[in-house]
Amino acid sequence: MISLTTDRPVSPGYRRAMQSRTPASRTGRPxxxxxxxxxxxxxxxxxxxxxxxxxxxxxxxxxxxxxxxxxxxxWAGKNELVVDAVAELFDELSLPDRGSLAADIEGVVLQFAAILARPEARSGLMAVVAESTRDEALRERIRASIVDRQKRLVLAGRARAQERGELPPEPDAGEAARTVDLIFDMVAGAVVHRTLVSAEPADEEWVHGFTRVLLSGLAAAPRPG
Amino acid sequence: MISLTTDRPVSPGYRRAMQSRTPASRTGRPxxxxxxxxxxxxxxxxxxxxxxxxxxxxxxxxxxxxxxxxxxxxWAGKNELVVDAVAELFDELSLPDRGSLAADIEGVVLQFAAILARPEARSGLMAVVAESTRDEALRERIRASIVDRQKRLVLAGRARAQERGELPPEPDAGEAARTVDLIFDMVAGAVVHRTLVSAEPADEEWVHGFTRVLLSGLAAAPRPG
DNA sequence: GGAGTTACGCTACGGCTCGTAGCGAAAGCA
DNA sequence: TGCTTTCGCTACGAGCCGTAGCGTAACTCC
Missing domain, CATH: 1.10.10.60 (Homeodomain-like)
Structure with missing residues (x-):
């Protein structure tokens, strides 16, 4: 596995948006x-x-x-290429202030569902996740390019809800971080499972029911007063 | 695509556990x-x-x-073969009566997490789900072999909780069915996302926090009294 | 027991994709 | 004008795919 070519074989630190690589490689054809x-x-x-x-x-x-x-x-191979191609799809996610935590959640979940409704996201995302179970570097690439980039939405939504008084402040930083991870897994996981496994649309009705359970729990009244 | 061999080319109705095919094919070598x-x-x-x-x-x-x-x-191909191979892993799921809805949920989620911790389930399940986004027949095979078979757990858990008085009865059959689907997507989706995408173990601590949110919602006190 | 039917193991094949090597040319920088 | 890096192009061995064909094995019905 010795490369004799002049080109770099793998480009390890090759993040997305190649034009932003500041150090090294100043000479030669870009x-x-x-x-x-x-x-x-x-x-x-x-x-x-x-x-x-x-x-x-x-x-x-x-x-x-x-x-x-x-x-x-x-790119090292098909996996890395598809990760980068899919990651761009998720950059359009945003969290506009809709006035309440429930409305904020519904808004971003609907955006997420719209992205997952596109076939290039459906087949690409799940495939690289499957491959990442046997490829630690690929898993880290997915986390850096997609997951962690969108976790900002959960952080922003929680901070906004705490300002409104809808959620209690969390003094313990470690506990707060675990909660953010939990919420992210619950939101992203539910939408992905609904869209890809159950193969049913995550439409407004479904998102409404999901948000109600997420905020109030199953034990609450099944129909809001 | 005309097969001239004597063997059946695809075996369409070939469910799992082949010895249980009662009708047809009475003669010849089994x-x-x-x-x-x-x-x-x-x-x-x-x-x-x-x-x-x-x-x-x-x-x-x-x-x-x-x-x-x-x-x-x-088998028609790699997809169908892996679906059947993975589906067997999920047959061991059960719902023992642990006395309360919360305990029942935690028990079955831990079982589900244990299955997803096995590498053959991790890489196989997500891969066929990814392929199913472009193959309607494969998606139906997954649904019949895996998803619908395990939805029985949600139904049993809800019935048991309603007997205990932990959940209100649902007179509307359609609404009840939608709720079951929602719960299934939330439970399975969260565990899958936690295990495969976040790549963190769904251990007892995580399952406990998940169950609390699922039953009581985010707005409840972050720490149980 | 024989005939009919189906499944099995084995070999072989064309076709496709992979990932790389090697070359000359192009595009920037000193 | 050199130096460096990337580009397009061609070619190649290797591996896997999915199927055909054949003879044999196993089971059922007459």
Whole structure:
């Protein structure tokens, strides 16, 4: 496994948005940012038309109008490429102030559901998660590119709710962090399971019921007064 | 796609536990039940050692001690084979009476988490779910073999809780069915997300916090009296 | 017991994808 | 003008896919 080429073989610190790599590699021909965007867009398109298992890097290269070798110079393989292509989809998530915690949750969950309704997110996201169970580096890439980036929404929503007095303040930092993780797993997990496994739409009615249970629990009255 | 062989090409109604197919196919050499068990066990073993993407049907055939063609005679492809192999893992789930709804939930969630802690379940389950986003028949197979089979646990738990008076009776059948689906998505989704995406163990502490939120909601006191 | 039917093991095959090597040319920087 | 890095292109061995074909084994019905 000794590479004799002049190109870097794997590009380890290669985060998304390649133009933001500040250190090193100041000389020589820079990598084409346009090619990067074209490759990621072509990957999403291929996910839509072919799904995960039939997606091949050669096909993506043809769609993007670049050579197959360019793909292998920038990404270690199919897993890493799809992670980056899917991660871009989640950057559009936001948390507008809708006046109450319940409304805030419903709003962001509906956004999340809309993203998961797109076929490139459905097949791509679950596939890389499956692969990450046997690839620690890939799991970390997913966490950094997708999960942790969106956990900000939970933090912002909780802070806003505490300002409103809807949630009690949490003095213990460790306990607060665990709660954030729990909420994130419950929200993201429920929407993913509803959309992908149950294969039913996470529409307004479902989101309303979900939010009610999340805030008030099962023991509360099944129908709000 | 015209098969000229004497063997049935796909075996459409081929459920799990082949010995229980009562109608039709009364004559001829029966399919070996031992081979079936060996193939599914070999599939799980290959999932552990290779993961989803590197698992090949030829490799499974060698591990199981059968010919590769036997695999293709019984399953349409890799997807269907892994669904059946993984589905067996979930049959051990049960709902012992632990005295309260909270204890019942915690018990079954811990069982579910234990199954998802096994590598053959982790990589196999998510992979077939990802593939099912582009394969309606596969999604239905997953639903019949795994999801609907375990929804019985939610039904039993709710009935038991209603007998205890912990949950109000639901006169509307449609509303009750939607609630069952919602609970199932929330429970299974949260555990799956915690285990696979967050890659943290769903241990007793986490399950305890999850159950508290599920029953009482976020607005309740963060620490139980 | 024989005939009919189905499943099995085995071999072989074309076709496709993989991931890499090697080359000359292009695009920036000193 | 050199130096460095990336690019497109071609070619290649390797591996897996899914199926065909054949002879044999197992079971049922007559």
């Amino acid at each position: 990598r084409s940012a346009a090619a990067n965007a074209a490759i990621l867009a072509a990957t999403r398109q291929a996910l839509v038309e072919l799904g995960w298992s039939r997606l091949t890097l050669g096909d993506v290269a043809v769609r993007a109008g670049v050579a197959k070798t360019t793909l292998y110079r920038r | 399919r070996s039940a031992a081979a079936n068990a060996a193939i599914l066990a070999a599939t799980r073993q290959a999932l552990v050692e290779l993961g989803w993407s590197r698992l090949t049907l030829g490799d499974v055939a060698v591990r199981a001690g059968v010919a590769k063609t036997t695999l293709y005679r019984r």
